Amino acid sequence: MNDLDGALKYLSNSGPEFGPGVSNHGPMAAEALGQLGHTAAIGAWVSSYRKVLYEDTYGRFQEITHDNWRPALGNMRLLGDWTEFFRRELDGAAWTDVLARWWPRLLPGFAAGGGHGVIRTGHAVRMLKESTGPWRIEELARGLGYWAARYQELPEEPSTPRKRDLAQAWEAVPKLRSDQGMGMIFRIRLETVWLEPDFAPAVDSLRLDDDADRALSRLTRAAAASYLTDDHKTPMAFVHALTTPAAVRLVLPSLPTELHWPSVTAAVRFSAAIRSAYGTGQREHHPEEPAQDYATLAERALATEDPHAIKYVEACRREDRLSPDPTYAIAATDWVRRCETGSF
Template structure:
């Protein structure tokens, strides 16, 4: 993927910073840098980091060690973010006893119920990290990036409301997203909104009429990513920043899926659907708008436009739109989604 060393340099710069800043905002630097390098904008990464990095804060220091027999007590405790980062650094970088895929397979099902934590940013960061490691170079900066993603997820672990009902639905994912009822009070932040969730259409379950064997999970998950990206093209005005994650969170799961044992695939699909549906419910507008017209611009050209725009969410959405466009070359909506992000989101 990257033979210039730019990505490793960027990751080393970013690992001196924490996963969050201003108390709870997510550090998108590693995710955006990986996407920029992957899609041919590596020469711009350090200049982008010079601008973006001004807002970031130093990495939190560890305090108390996360014990192997009491990690559950520390799960979801944001005060122990530094401890969780150190824990996964030991497992993956400084004192590894197993390959990174074995660590991932152990912790993925532990963390998956808390996929909504950090507004889904931790799982998205893990998805970018795994995509890099799949390229074959498992050097320290890339392993540490996976450690930061998993540590961030563990610290911000947040299950969706315990009484959330998954209502049997005959819809395919595109219709299911449009059928998701909005939360009643959309005046607060993401935590306030997600706490109001009471039900979601159960598209991911076998009761939806779209079930099948475990071998169908990758295609069904890709269908969800495609549908959420198309939904963004016509509904981004609900919240152009936050609705990005309805597409990028399930895409992160899709990127991790090939590295997981297949027995973990059905739960991964269900969690991806819950995350996408929850974000959709939290920021659903009153109705659709017309999709932006990208004209003859290719998905690659629209990614370049997002890179020049500079906002990290626009870059991530364009990165996912490229995946969708590759699966559906004749579909204009993935390109419309990438364009709409640059139109509605404030540039960096």
């Protein structure tokens, strides 16, 4: 089992979460390994990672249809029904058509599973752009199904004047005044954002741009910088503030143009919510080691066996190539070091 399709098949009986609500990163990290040039290592990595995963025990309770889908959003009990619904959708239409139809419907619930509904969908889309095998179609069904079942909205304030550029809006993000739900399960902590009245006005002050790709680059660069210099104690959260918008970039070429900017604003809202929930402020970053090249970082990430190390290195490398900035490699080096030492 050295290829991605074999890995997807091997992981097909694993559930979308394990432990205390931690998302299953197997398919995403396996795909990222291939992108990093380590296809031959996929089989051994997946075999090891599968040991920590739970069986997929989600049953069927309600048939989801085009008439009753909306009230089923956010109901994790219906995960099996959501996945089966998207299997039927993908069986009867081109995957690009299904994606274009359901992406805007799910977009308001962008925070699903701490962003992992979006990330898993993004990796599935990149797989399908390379090849449309049955296990890749199944992975898209699972990504969309997980997103729908864990659907989670964040506060909005549409009447806010859009006067700030991304850097200004990012700087305006408030730190939450409540420690309620603080921890590693992002979906629980992000519920607390609703208690912060200044959050939505800060995010919705973002001025619309005509270049979604450029806006995403600014966002991922801001997320990498915040990982390094914000006054926080949870670097894991800030890893997701970058990998989630980076996953949106994987999807944009397969979406109608009119969905590009709404996708960017949803990504900004999510990453800003991570920043608000886990800490803003300022601290000086003192690197433990110089920034490493991405080939070295990929080798080190693989050696840790940590899926977050693999995914973060791949996302930082991709974002750095699109809009070069040393912040990406500095952040990736620091995160890999943390994964090696368990200091996260």
